[in-house]
Every structure is written in C-alpha cells, then in structure tokens.
Amino acid sequence: MIDTNCHILENRPVAVNTFMLVLEYKKKIDWWPGQFVMLRLTEALDPFLRRPFSILDLGDNRLEILYRIRGRATNMLSRMGKGENLKVLGPLGKGFSMPRDNEEIIYVAGGIGLPPVLALARVLKRGHLILGAKTFREIPMLDRIKDIDGIEIALATEDGSIGEKGTVIPRFEKLVEGFGPGCMVYACGPTPMLKRVSKVSIENGVMCEVSMEERMGCGFGVCHGCTVNTLDGNRLVCKDGPCFDASKIIWRT
Amino acid sequence: MDLSLNIADGLMLNNPVMNASGTFAYGREFSEIFDLSIMGALIPKALSLGPRQGNPAPRIVEAPCGLINSIGLENIGVDAFLKRELPFLKGFKVPIIANFFGESFEEYIECASRLTVDGINALEMNVSCPNVKSGGLEFGRDKKVLSDLVRMVKDKTTKPIIVKLPPIGGDIVELALAAQKAGADALTCANTFPAMAIDEETWKPTLANYVGGLSGPAIKPIALRFVWDIHTKVDIPIIASGGISSYRDVIQFLLAGASAVQVGSMSLRDPLCFKEIIEGLRAYMALHHIESINDIVGKLRS
Numbered sequence: 001m002i003d004t005n006c007h008i009l010e011n012r013p014v015a016v017n018t019f020m021l022v023l024e025y026k027k028k029i030d031w032w033p034g035q036f037v038m039l040r041l042t043e044a045l046d047p048f049l050r051r052p053f054s055i056l057d058l059g060d061n062r063l064e065i066l067y068r069i070r071g072r073a074t075n076m077l078s079r080m081g082k083g084e085n086l087k088v089l090g091p092l093g094k095g096f097s098m099p100r101d102n103e104e105i106i107y108v109a110g111g112i113g114l115p116p117v118l119a120l121a122r123v124l125k126r127g128h129l130i131l132g133a134k135t136f137r138e139i140p141m142l143d144r145i146k147d148i149d150g151i152e153i154a155l156a157t158e159d160g161s162i163g164e165k166g167t168v169i170p171r172f173e174k175l176v177e178g179f180g181p182g183c184m185v186y187a188c189g190p191t192p193m194l195k196r197v198s199k200v201s202i203e204n205g206v207m208c209e210v211s212m213e214e215r216m217g218c219g220f221g222v223c224h225g226c227t228v229n230t231l232d233g234n235r236l237v238c239k240d241g242p243c244f245d246a247s248k249i250i251w252r253t
Numbered sequence: 254m255d256l257s258l259n260i261a262d263g264l265m266l267n268n269p270v271m272n273a274s275g276t277f278a279y280g281r282e283f284s285e286i287f288d289l290s291i292m293g294a295l296i297p298k299a300l301s302l303g304p305r306q307g308n309p310a311p312r313i314v315e316a317p318c319g320l321i322n323s324i325g326l327e328n329i330g331v332d333a334f335l336k337r338e339l340p341f342l343k344g345f346k347v348p349i350i351a352n353f354f355g356e357s358f359e360e361y362i363e364c365a366s367r368l369t370v371d372g373i374n375a376l377e378m379n380v381s382c383p384n385v386k387s388g389g390l391e392f393g394r395d396k397k398v399l400s401d402l403v404r405m406v407k408d409k410t411t412k413p414i415i416v417k418l419p420p421i422g423g424d425i426v427e428l429a430l431a432a433q434k435a436g437a438d439a440l441t442c443a444n445t446f447p448a449m450a451i452d453e454e455t456w457k458p459t460l461a462n463y464v465g466g467l468s469g470p471a472i473k474p475i476a477l478r479f480v481w482d483i484h485t486k487v488d489i490p491i492i493a494s495g496g497i498s499s500y501r502d503v504i505q506f507l508l509a510g511a512s513a514v515q516v517g518s519m520s521l522r523d524p525l526c527f528k529e530i531i532e533g534l535r536a537y538m539a540l541h542h543i544e545s546i547n548d549i550v551g552k553l554r555s
Contacts, residue, residue, distance in 0.1 A: 001286060003525055040522065045318045045470045045498060089524070195526040196312055215311040217320060218521040224298075224324050225313030234306060234327065239282070252309070 001220060002027055003089045006063065008082055015140040017069040018112065019078050021053075023086060025063035031055055033119035034095030034211055034243040037063070038219035039077070040087035047073045052216050052238070054115040054188075055091060057122070063088065065141060068112040092219050096120050096209050096243045099184040106130065106175050107151075107167055108197050110189025111138070116211045116243075117188050118145065125150040128175055132168035132189065136161035169196050181205040186243075191251070198246035208246040212237045254538050255545045256531075257386050258512055260490045261413035261438040264348055264375045266293040266513060269546055270503065270531050273494050274352035274377065274417075275324065275519030279338040283418035284345075286524050291531060293513060295347040297338060298370070299379050301353070302360050304330040305424035309461040314450045319469025319496065320518055321448045326354065331367045339372055348374035350415065359375035361392070361402055362409050369410040376412050380404070381419030381444035393419040396431035415492065420446050420472075420479060429483045439490040441515065444480050446472055469518035470496040477509055484510025484551055498526070500533025507549040 006023035014020045038050035045211065051073045057064040069075050080086075096116070099105050107126030109117040114131060121129050129151050133139045136157060146153055154171050155163025168189075181204065187197045189212035191197060201208035214237040217223035221239030226233050229250040235241065254384060256268035257287070271294040279297045280289055289295060307327025311374060314321050329337070331353070342349050351368045355361035363378055380393030392402050399416070407414055416432040418425055420443035427438055445466025450459035458464075476495020483491055491503075494513035497503060498519040507515050521527045534546070 003286070042340050047315060048318055048469055048518070049320060087523075100485065171403075215313050217322065218276075218314040218524070220524065221282045222524075223276055223313060223322070223521050224278065224307065224327050225310075225322060227310045227312060227327070229309070 001092060003087060006086050006088050008080060008084045008086065009062070010082065011080055012079070014066070018105045018138065018140045019067055019069075020140070021065040021067060023063040023065070023088065024061055025058060025088065026061055029058075029091065031058045031091040032095035033123055034116045035091040035093050036242065037065070037088050037090030037092060037220070038216075039065075040089070041073060041076055041080070041201070049217060050087075050089065050219060052092075052219055054119070054211070056115045056119050058091070061197060063128065066112075066115045066118075066250070089219060093238055093242050096186050096211070096238065099124065104128075104183035106172065106183060106185045107181070108132075108172055108187040108189065108193070110168060110193040113187075113189030113193075113211070114140070115188075117186055120186055121151050122148055123182040128152045128154065128169045130154045130156065130171050130175070132156045132193070134158045146147065168193065169200070172197060173200055176200055176204045176206055179206070185209070185246075187211070187246075194246070195251050198249065198251075202247055209243050210246045210249065211242045212244055212249070213242070254415075254535065256534060256538070258546055260415075260492070260512060261375065264294075264350075264413050264438075266348060267341050268293040268531055268534065269507070269513035270527060270534070271350070271492070271513060271515050272296055272503055272520060272527065273515035274379070276517040276521055277296075279334070280342050283520075283524060287528055289345040291528060292345075294374070295342055295345065296350045296352050296377060296515070297334065297342065298328050299326050299352045299354055299549050300328050300331045300334050300364065301326065302331055302355065304328065306331065311459060311461055312465075314459045314465075316448065316450065316467055316469070317471055319467055319471035320521070321450055321460065321465040321467050322445070323460045323465035325462065331364050335367070335370065339370075343372040350375045350377050352377040352379055352417070354379040356406060358402060362405055365406045366409045369412055373412060375415055375438070376406075376410060376416040377417050377441060378406060379417050379444070381417050382390050393428065396427050399428055400431045400435035403432050403437050407436040415439040415441055417441040418443050420444060420475070425479055426482050426486050429487045433487050433489050437489060439492060439512075440487065441484065441492045442483055442511075443476060443492055443495060446475070468496065470498050472496045473502060474496075477505060480506055480511050481509040481553075497530075500530045500537055503530060503534060504537060504549060507546070508551070508553045510551040510553075512550055
C-alpha cells in the first residue's frame with residue numbers, strides 16, 4: 001500500500017452516468033483483481049473522506065478505474081479533467097483467489113459491479129461472463145468486453161434492450177447446474193444479486209467468491225467502519241475483503 | 254529546537270502529536286506506511302474487559318468536513334491486547350497510552366489494574382463514547398460519579414490517569430475540575446459529538462445504530478473553545494482532540510492551553526498526516542525562532 005499523487009490522463013463517459021478514469025500511475029506495485037484504491041479528490045476538507053474504487057487495470061504507468069456517479073464525490077470526480085491531480089492510496093484489500101487449473105469459471109457482474117469481475121476475466125482469460133444491467137445504455141465499453149480472449153459473454157437487461165430480458169440469475173442457474181461442483185464463481189453487484197448468486201452456488205456445491213461493498217472510512221483497516229458479519233465473526237470489507245468466500249457471509253436482511 | 258514535553262511522571266513525549274484512540278486500530282496497519290516511532294505517543298483502540306462486537310453496519314458516514322461514526326467500541330479485550338498487540342507496539346520505543354472503558358465501576362477498576370504493566374506508560378479513561386448504551390458516557394455526565402470513578406481507578410494503578418471528557422452532557426469545565434480534584438493527571442478534551450444522519454430518499458437513518466459521534470474539522474472550533482475554557486480553570490495538562498488536521502491547528506490548540514494533541518479523523522483520510530504535522534511544527538518553530546514547544550502552550554495574546 002502506498003499513497004501517491006496521480007495526474008488524470010482521461011476521464012470520459014462510457015455509458016449512462018458511467019466514466020472511465022485513467023490516471024498516470026508511476027509506482028511499480030503488484031496488484032490483483034478485486035483490490036481497490038482510495039481516491040482523495042481534493043486537498044480541501046470537503047468531501048472529507050476518500051472514496052473506494054475497484055481497480056480495472058494497473059500497469060504500464062496507467063491506473064484504470066470504471067465508476068458510476070452515485071453521490072456527491074463521484075459527481076465531483078466526473079467533472080474533473082485531464083491534468084488534474086488525485087491522491088491514490090493502494091492497492092488495498094484482498095482480491096479474488098485463483099481458480100484451480102481446468103476448473104470452469106463463471107463471472108457474474110451486476111451494474112457497476114463490473115470492474116473487479118472484468119479485471120479478473122481479463123487476467124485469467126477463460127470462463128463465462130454474465131453481465132446484467134438495467135438497460136443497454138448502462139453497459140460500458142461493450143465492444144471491448146465482447147472481445148476478451150477466452151471469455152464467453154452473456155448479457156441480461158431488465159428491459160430486454162440487449163441480451164436476455166430479466167436478471168442474470170436464470171442464465172447463471174443454467175450454467176452452474178450444467179457445470180456442477182467443479183466450477184468456480186466470482187461475483188460483484190447489488191446485494192440482492194450477490195445473495196441469489198451465493199445461494200445458488202451453495203445449493204449446487206460450487207465455490208463462490210463475492211466482492212462486498214460497505215460504507216468505508218479509511219480503506220486500510222483502522223477505523224473498523226466497513227464491517228461485514230461472517231461465520232468467523234466480524235470482518236472488514238477493506239482489509240479482510242472486499243472478496244469473501246460467499247458461504248461465510250451472514251447476509252443482512 | 255525541542256519538541257519534547259512532559260505530561261505526567263512516566264509520560265514524557267518526544268513531540269506533542271499522538272493519534273486519537275479508535276482511528277488507529279492497534280497500530281499494525283499504520284506501521285506498514287510509516288515508522289510509528291516518530292509519534293509523540295501511541296493510543297490503541299479503546300479496550301474493555303472482554304472482547305466486543307460493536308454495532309452493525311453501516312457504521313460510518315461522511316458529514317461536511319468530517320464524519321459520523323457508530324463503531325460501538327468493537328475491540329479484542331484487555332487480555333488479548335496485552336498478549337497479542339502490546340508486544341508489537343512496545344517495539345517502537347514510543348510511550349503507549351492504553352484507552353479503556355467499562356460498563357461498571359468494577360469493570361473500569363479491573364481494566365485499569367490489568368493494564369498496569371510494563372510497556373504501558375499511561376491510561377486514558379474513556380468516559381465519553383456516545384455510541385453504546387454503556388460506553389462510559391454515563392460516568393462522564395455527573396461530576397460526583399466521575400470523581401468517584403477517577404479516585405477508585407487511581408487507587409488501583411500506578412500509571413498516570415488521563416480522563417477523556419465528553420463534549421456535552423454536563424458542564425465540561427465542572428467535569429474537568431472534578432477529575433482534577435479526584436487525582437486525574439491529565440485531561441483529553443474531547444470526544445466525538447453526538448450526531449445523526451438521515452437518508453431523505455429512503456426515510457431511514459444512515460447509520461444502523463441511528464445515531465453516532467461527529468468528528469473531523471467540522472468540530473474543531475468547538476473543541477478549541479473547550480480547551481480554552483478548561484485551560485483557564487484547570488492546572489493539569491490538557492490533551493486536545495477534535496478535528497486537528499494540520500500543524501496550524503496544533504499551534505492554535507497549544508496557544509489555547511493544550512500541552513499535546515491527538516489526531517484522529519484526518520488520519521483516516523491521509524494516513525501520512527502525522528508525519529506532515531510533526532514536520533510542519535518543526536518548520537514553524539524554526540521560522541519563528543521558538544526553542545521549546547512549551548513556549549507556545551497557553552501563550553494566547555490578548
């Protein structure tokens with residue numbers, strides 16, 4: 001984990017309310033899909049806290065982040081431009097684990113849960129990616145996603161504007177039931193989706209990892225704000241996660 | 254140039270900058286990004302007799318120039334701390350101040366007594382957490398209860414006792430005087446302010462606990478006033494805490510009468526801020542030809 005100043009190289013819309021942020025990142029540092037960075041948007045004291053963003057890619061002096069406008073800080077970020085400066089703390093947290101050799105892989109992404117899952121698919125270069133969104137216009141960089149080496153992609157939209165109409169779940173169930181226990185699931189997205197993916201995986205005896213989200217203070221394990229309830233007791237999304245074995249999570253109702 | 258100061262017997266600091274309890278965990282994470290031996294003192298997360306789970310999430314939310322938390326005093330308990338964390342912290346050659354709380358007089362006394370070990374230089378008594386029903390705040394509302402508690406704890410430990418006062422609930426100056434009279438060696442002024450956040454779209458409280466404590470630069474001017482008010486009435490050293498984010502803030506608190514400061518919320522945002530603040534203090538003293546940090550304390554001009 002290091003804290004470093006980065007210039008913005010690009011910050012452009014790639015789907016409805018969704019932006020691709022590219023930072024010049026000069027430090028050499030190891031990372032793994034599922035890890036994240038905390039971005040400080042301004043030297044001023046408001047917004048006060050940094051915000052967590054999943055790493056889409058890091059290397060060749062570039063840090064790529066795909067984000068959606070959710071609140072005040074992401075709104076501010078979306079209005080920043082080339083040459084402006086951000087402070088980047090990271091890489092943080094525990095990413096996804098490695099699948100076993102020859103194991104079938106299913107990646108499930110809902111909405112802006114796409115980046116960590118997409119990052120992993122790009123690195124592992126094999127498996128099936130199911131991507132869900134409200135509508136066609138909310139899916140970023142579809143041309144790039146479609147062309148990842150070794151990845152079969154399936155889409156589902158709530159309004160049926162592209163792919164299957166509905167959620168990612170029916171397609172996911174079909175795939176999991178087909179593969180059976182010798183498969184590995186990686187998921188990130190809204191909590192109801194994660195809960196369903198987790199439940200279906202467990203019922204089919206399949207190992208599933210979910211990337212969790214919780215309101216964070218620090219991002220590196222000192223404030224104990226982002227707690228998640230697990231069978232092993234309280235765990236921190238920022239430090240023990242964000243990627244957790246789904247069978248350990250005690251979901252909040 | 255001398256940044257060192259003496260808070261109490263056995264509590265000599267190399268500089269006036271320490272962390273605030275609760276934003277530092279037990280020091281391990283910070284130790285990965287900077288050398289903890291630069292600190293004036295280290296204060297691990299508040300300890301109770303047994304381990305505590307804390308409150309459900311969401312536990313933290315941003316506020317203008319600050320944040321509201323309701324962690325709920327989650328901690329590993331005194332015994333696990335002494336066994337697993339203290340040996341690690343002792344390696345930094347910096348005074349360790351153990352912050353602790355109880356749900357009863359007996360628990361406060363037992364904690365203090367177990368924490369009276371080599372490697373712990375002082376005890377900070379938390380009578381001011383607003384986030385749990387029995388987080389000690391009831392001991393910090395009433396000056397009679399507070400003085401009884403301080404007296405009983407003082408009886409059971411040889412370590413200096415620092416009382417961390419609540420910012421509201423009673424008259425903070427009266428409480429400070431009561432703590433001093435009962436034998437407190439120093440005061441920390443103050444804790445987070447009771448606060449709340451509501452989501453206007455869902456009509457729900459943002460924090461699962463409904464209410465929490467406000468910290469960060471948002472509360473700095475209020476904390477500054479508390480320090481000033483107490484300084485004019487009390488003789489024991491004051492450790493200021495409340496929204497300190499730069500060396501400028503430190504100077505302001507020292508002028509108001511604080512002998513040392515704690516930095517909390519700012520270090521969640523900028524984990525390297527301790528280093529920047531200490532270096533800033535040095536540069537300020539050099540620029541203004543100030544020999545000793547003690548030459549600033551309470552020197553507010555009229």
